[in-house]
Amino acid sequence: MNKVIPMFQLATVALLASVLAACTHTPTTKQAAAKSITDSTITVDKLMADIKILSDDSFGGRAPGTEGGRMTMDFIEGKYRAAGLKPMFGNSYRQEVSMVSITANPKTVTATLRQGQHAKSLKYGPEIMLGTSQIVDNVSVLNSQIVFAGYGIVAPEYEWDDYMGLDVKGKTIMVLVNDPGFASQDPYLFNGNAMTYYGRWTYKYEEAARQGATGMIIVHETAPASYPWKVVESSWSGPQLVLDSENGNMDRLAFESWVTKDVAIEMIKSSGYDFETLKLEALSNDFEAIPLNWKISIQLQNSLEKSSSYNIGGIIPGSSKPDELFFYTGHWDHLGTDASITDGSDNIYNGAVDNASGIAALIALANNFSQLEKAPARSIGFLAVTAEESGLLGSGFYAANPAFALNKTVGGVNMDALSVYGPTDDVVVVGYGSSSLEDQLKIAAKAQNRTVEPEPTPEKGFFYRSDHFNFAKKGVPVLYAKGGVKHREKGEQWMRDINAYHIANRYHAPSDEINSDWDLRGMVEDLQLFFDIGLHFANSSETPYWYEGNEFKAIRDASLAQ
Numbered sequence: 001m002n003k004v005i006p007m008f009q010l011a012t013v014a015l016l017a018s019v020l021a022a023c024t025h026t027p028t029t030k031q032a033a034a035k036s037i038t039d040s041t042i043t044v045d046k047l048m049a050d051i052k053i054l055s056d057d058s059f060g061g062r063a064p065g066t067e068g069g070r071m072t073m074d075f076i077e078g079k080y081r082a083a084g085l086k087p088m089f090g091n092s093y094r095q096e097v098s099m100v101s102i103t104a105n106p107k108t109v110t111a112t113l114r115q116g117q118h119a120k121s122l123k124y125g126p127e128i129m130l131g132t133s134q135i136v137d138n139v140s141v142l143n144s145q146i147v148f149a150g151y152g153i154v155a156p157e158y159e160w161d162d163y164m165g166l167d168v169k170g171k172t173i174m175v176l177v178n179d180p181g182f183a184s185q186d187p188y189l190f191n192g193n194a195m196t197y198y199g200r201w202t203y204k205y206e207e208a209a210r211q212g213a214t215g216m217i218i219v220h221e222t223a224p225a226s227y228p229w230k231v232v233e234s235s236w237s238g239p240q241l242v243l244d245s246e247n248g249n250m251d252r253l254a255f256e257s258w259v260t261k262d263v264a265i266e267m268i269k270s271s272g273y274d275f276e277t278l279k280l281e282a283l284s285n286d287f288e289a290i291p292l293n294w295k296i297s298i299q300l301q302n303s304l305e306k307s308s309s310y311n312i313g314g315i316i317p318g319s320s321k322p323d324e325l326f327f328y329t330g331h332w333d334h335l336g337t338d339a340s341i342t343d344g345s346d347n348i349y350n351g352a353v354d355n356a357s358g359i360a361a362l363i364a365l366a367n368n369f370s371q372l373e374k375a376p377a378r379s380i381g382f383l384a385v386t387a388e389e390s391g392l393l394g395s396g397f398y399a400a401n402p403a404f405a406l407n408k409t410v411g412g413v414n415m416d417a418l419s420v421y422g423p424t425d426d427v428v429v430v431g432y433g434s435s436s437l438e439d440q441l442k443i444a445a446k447a448q449n450r451t452v453e454p455e456p457t458p459e460k461g462f463f464y465r466s467d468h469f470n471f472a473k474k475g476v477p478v479l480y481a482k483g484g485v486k487h488r489e490k491g492e493q494w495m496r497d498i499n500a501y502h503i504a505n506r507y508h509a510p511s512d513e514i515n516s517d518w519d520l521r522g523m524v525e526d527l528q529l530f531f532d533i534g535l536h537f538a539n540s541s542e543t544p545y546w547y548e549g550n551e552f553k554a555i556r557d558a559s560l561a562q
């Protein structure tokens with residue numbers, strides 16, 4: 001760790017700067033409250049100590065339902081108790097999340113295409129990946145007609161309906177990934193280059209199920225998907241966790257699948273069409289779905305295992321408006337240990353950045369708030385959610401079973417994979433331009449002489465790939481931000497290079513560990529910002545709001561009206 005000014009002093013400098021900046025004004029409740037913190041717990045050493053423990057091999061990569069997962073939950077609850085937090089769920093810090101792991105037995109998976117008498121089997125792995133979210137022992141689909149439906153999107157606000165006039169009962173829908181905005185790079189089509197939720201594979205399956213289809217085939221292309229086929233292959237093999245439900249998820253598709261671009265090109269060509277031409281046509285809201293000359297049959301057997309994991313929540317009850325909540329969240333789980341790797345090479349997905357950093361941040365903020373002489377007016381919550389890596393399951397369960405009414409949940413901050421490579425002059429917001437939380441972020445960042453910027457890669461749809469999204473879907477504004485690319489000392493190119501290196505070599509890999517190139521000074525500054533934002537809203541009657549035109553504003557307005 002290259003030594004500059006010891007972190008604690010820097011934190012104080014940042015804090016003092018914000019106080020001094022406001023000296024022309026009478027000290028606000030916030031500054032008085034902040035000044036009451038004598039020993040900031042947001043320090044490089046304290047953060048590193050907790051990340052070290054959580055990302056240690058002994059935690060086995062923190063998979064839900066494992067010994068490492070249990071140790072993680074105990075560790076977090078212990079820290080909440082030590083910070084003096086009250087339980088969030090009645091008299092418990094734990095909210096049980098019932099899940100089922102569904103494992104398709106690769107030996108039993110068959111996908112057969114038929115065209116008249118001609119039949120062709122697709123190779124599971126190299127050509128097709130598939131499974132089901134239905135909690136069933138086996139899937140058997142026979143000769144389901146395949147229909148190419150463009151992007152498979154129904155978006156009234158864009159006057160778009162790829163299912164217009166289409167009866168998809170019993171059929172299998174083939175669609176393109178991402179949305180027409182990305183494909184056309186037309187800033188006036190959908191949200192231009194920035195992916196909308198309509199571009200996410202999760203949306204595509206949800207919409208096809210809503211339409212009553214039997215199955216779906218998403219065509220994989222690396223650029224619009226923003227990851228290569230091998231990521232589809234790896235993340236779709238092995239146990240898939242889903243939330244347990246009374247109806248056994250029978251409202252989901254009988255099967256969900258991806259095929260490679262080459263397979264799709266072949267299927268479309270042998271149906272008398274050209275893939276690239278169809279892609280162009282699909283960019284218009286006049287596009288009409290096309291039945292292909294293929295039917296598909298799917299067979300597979302699953303092994304099902306019920307398991308439960310827990311969200312871990314603690315609160316500092318509000319002093320005057322305890323039923324109103326501002327909260328911090330982050331997921332505690334990661335990918336665990338890959339027991340199939342037996343050649344002695346590293347098979348533990350330590351998840352130091354993803355997301356031991358976020359949990360260490362949650363603990364540091366909890367300790368910092370608990371030092372306030374007087375609890376803020378509104379309650380402050382700290383929510384470590386489970387099973388994010390399996391599809392945002394823990395936050396999805398919490399959002400459906402909240403401890404505080406969602407229309408009393410004024411807002412929050414999600415901390416997922418924080419910046420560990422040093423101080424930056426910029427802070428990036430994932431989903432920039434969404435809510436007034438960003439206004440408060442800008443005020444806090446200004447006190448640190450930092451600027452707030454949009455995320456560099458909105459086409460990747462990161463806004464839809466972490467836990468804040470489940471709150472947004474219920475209308476609750478949650479900020480997802482972190483240190484940017486303008487490294488204060490090493491410059492922007494250095495930061496872009498190390499970020500690219502991280503994504504290529506450490507993201508979702510056993511090498512996501514504490515490395516010598518780490519520098520948590522940036523993370524400390526980011527947490528100061530998050531602390532300031534929370535303290536501001538916890539002590540004010542102001543409620544964060546979605547900006548006009550935002551896709552979640554209508555949901556919030558309706559929920560606040562209740």
Ligand SMILES: [Zn+2]
Pocket residue numbers: 331354355388416417
């Ligand atoms: Zn993560």
